[in-house]
Amino acid sequence: MNANRKLGAASVPLTDEHGEVRELSAEDFARQRPTTDFPELVEILQNHGKLGRPPLPEAERKQRVTLHLDRDILAALKAEGKGWQTRANAALRRALGL
Template sequence: MKTMTLDDLLKNPLTENDKKIIANARPIATEDCPEQTDEQLKQFKPWYEVHPKGNDIYKVSVKKTAVSLRIDNDVLAALKATGKGYQSRINNILRKAVLG
């Protein structure tokens, strides 16, 4: 299964075959999956933290390097306004931009 972002979908619209596959897909049974509380969701960790050595499918390095860089004030203010964890969001934005 491939996950697509809206940007991916806009750049590469679904083909008629893709639409047929989606239309004929069976729904996922979720009755055995209880709803998670906000408190439980806060305890979730990213996959790469749970599996730091990764595997052949996902090669993820959890090592980080401290850097100093200059960011426009308005960009930094917008990121900080989104709340705690803005530095991780910056990393995720850079990861997506560089690695796709």
Template sequence: MTANKPSTVPDFTDDAPDLSAPEWREKFAAAPVRRGRPRARARKVSTTIRLDPDIVEAFRAAGEGWQSRINAALREYLEKRARS
């Protein structure tokens, strides 16, 4: 019964270029490889810090980005301290 029905899947093979052709190989070879997130001007330092459980719990409870918020809180503290 299915032999009489035409396929509902479109045939895109005729429209696809031959990527093994020399002109495409040259384009792929010349293209820069960019993986991942762009590098930041000031890269962050990975460290280990011990914090009280209630501090970590409060920051985590606010959702994603809790480590960035801790970083911002520490930066704010340093800025206030520098003004004093």
């Protein structure tokens, strides 16, 4: 069933064509259903705990360290955006021939 529909009744979509959520009305909240209406979802959430990627085996996990870097090096890494720590790790691997 479409998440934007009440059983048997049409409603205004909750999102626009860009995926932006509109301001919700009292009618929107009145149409919401309790979690108990979705027992399979409740079971998944209760049995799997945290959502997301499963943990890596110990040997493959990265180790947290504190590292002091020159400001210009850090600025250059961060200038490329998200993932700067992964890029720093890759650069160190290359530099060390690993």
